[in-house]
Amino acid sequence: MKTRSIYSSLVFFALLLVAGCQDKIYESFMANSPVYMTYEELRSAVQKEPVRDIENPGKIYFKDNYLFVNETMQGVHVLDVSDPANPDPVTFINIPGNVDIAIKEDVLYADSYVDLVAIDVSDLSDVREVGRMEDVFPYTVPEYDPEYRLAEVDQDKGVVVEWELKQVKEQVEQDYYPIYYYRSYAEKLSMDMANFSSASGGVGGGGGTTFGIGGSMARFGLYKNFLYIVDNTQLYTFNIANLESPVDLGVKSIGWNIETMFLYDDHMFLGTTSGMLVYSLEIEQNPTYINQYNHITSCDPVVVQNDLAYVTLHDGGWCGRSVNRLDVIRMSDQYTKLTMIASYPMANPHGLGIDGDVLFVCDGSAGLKIFDASDPLTISSHKIAEFPDINTYDVIPVNNYLFMIGDAGFYLYDYSDLQNIQLLSTIPVSSSDN
Template identity: 45%
Template sequence: MKTLLKLSFVVMAVLSLSACSDKIKETYTVNTPEYLSYDDLRSSFQMKSAQTIIQPGKIYFKDHFIFINEYQKGIHIIDNADPANPRFVSFLELPGNVDMAIKGNMLYADSYIDLVTIDISDMNNIREVDRDEEAFPYIIPGFENGVLSRIDQSKGVITGYKVTEETVEVDRNDITYGVFPRWESSFFAADALSSAKVNSTGNGTGGSMARFTLYGDYLYAIDNASLHLFDVSDNSNPNFTKQIPISWQIETLFPYNQLLFIGAQSGMFIYSLQNPGNPEYISEFRHATACDPVVVEGDYAYVTLRGGNLCGAIESQLDVIDISVIENPEMVKSYSMKEPYGLGIDDDVLFICDGNAGLKIYDASDPLTITDKQIAHYPDVNSYDVIPLGEVLLLIGTDGLYQYDYSDLDNIELLSHIKIYQ
């Protein structure tokens, strides 16, 4: 399961040479991996008292609880019985966590290369009940410019890098300027409650940036190129069943009406879930390289494409795709955006997280005139992803968790805001 990703590095050399010597000196910035041992990783889960949010990631909702990923650190749990007054419950320390999903009273979360099953039936006594080791490919986190020291996977998972400079003397004839050895590896890209319980049936709801999702008795998770299936008919004991190659740079999952929509930097892929244990390819819609979450309602899929940086060179935009003929999806309209991330759709109300440009809300009843019918715009909210819940919108961004009451579209009300402190 260890797919290899080739890394290449450009190094600026500082040369010192003597007129009478064939030796030269080169100085490199060296990124030396820091490891968490496998034993320490697998004994690291803890339920702790509530903590402030510092670097939020994915968001998830189940019953009246909000679960917010603290990037690669763990999961914040918030009691949202009163959306105007959300209360922190606890923090689940889970190194390497990025994604999550909930079936009944079991929370599934990644912890670097492991899939961890956590019993949340009693919010005062949250417990790890199962761990599938090496369920996902080995992770190499990003690092700054320089040379990466060799990876030793036997030492554990990589949690970061120690940056140093190293000067070596080499023979002039052995130098190849500009390109250095490539190492290969794979990656998977407050107050406590007195008697809080989580419903033992049903699934939770994730945002459009999710890489974990549930359908029937199956948990689906994606790495950078493949779909991983786990049978969760016994929800306390996931059983890996298969891995399906999809495409390079897949990013998001969205289930809808026995279909699974997979967002990738190259396009949108559609799979049938008529047999949840064996998703079958139906069709795809290709676009220029861009980061690409997707949501679906009725006969239309809505895709935000974010260009620039590592996401591609195209202009950022919203694409509306007609999926009424599922075997032949066709784009019907494209709208310019600033830097869109996640999005949500609820009964023709479209919510778009346009990054620094804020939260934008549109009437999407006519896909050809969406931006002509803007319902609201909150430009001061740096938005990342949303979950519309019928009347209340959950929004996570770099400056915190926002909740809006949108039951009256003529008078959308901010219910609460939990700030981020850095």
């Protein structure tokens, strides 16, 4: 019995030893290994730089005769469009990790990986960071080669700016699950400001407006003295009464797969993969849920005018593989009743814009489509024009000019004569391989 007891104890301790050793088993493999930018480098990187080519365009934003074009995860191109036929690149603002922006008066707000930065753009020859809130957004990593595994990410080393393929040696067990950035995440990660002050002169007025205008794929929104930002699941609210010193009012969970934000008539409309959410801004510091329009899983930008919401649904990638269409939603009783009154098949619609009775739809690889939407029940029967063979992403219509961004670059149209819509100018993307 004593021998059996000693034997059992030896087996027990051997098992413990094996278990302990298993915790330290390593393996070598080819992996996407992170390349870091330190937090110190990140927080000293915002600056004006010489004009550069557009290579990977994302969101667009318009204010006071200037168009701001996001260079995905790198910064913002600034174009002077006061002469629409000859857009003039003015500068590039380096903002590492940037996906979205919004501008109030002369302060541009931008995400920079985990931080929110405030940038003075009153003098484009002297762009300056004037405020920063650190660590307000989730840690995010860039797109990687899916054919190879991910190496471990150490957040203490800084933000991941790119990956390099190399042999790594790591423990078998990992508990790290980062948030990944994809090109479509730019679609997920601005706002189309319907409540903006227009003025006369040039494209959008030279008198200076309070807010700029974003595209329908936006995730940033400005309302009175508040900046709203949405990510995949949460709403971030900031008080910007002091433009250079935003005050963080907190974060609230608002659902899943939030994609876009549109502010209109004291309300917030959020496009999600499962429907459109409506929030009241009566209490600005705490938007309150009112209602939801549900649809099958797909990506879902939204624009609103009067009592109608126009919603594009498209499939592909993380959006699902279900439907491509334009839905028209009638909203009544202070947005408490939402009823789909019409639905139109599309090829692969993304961003959209509405100006009076004119509806602009970026129908993916099918190009730009323009409709007379005066009768929401017969939109598909009243196509005004289309520009095929352009893979379009988002649009901003303002003062009879249409700014459009797509995979091939930037396009500017004059639609003052709907029977003769003219392409005035383009700025093509440049391949980084050239």
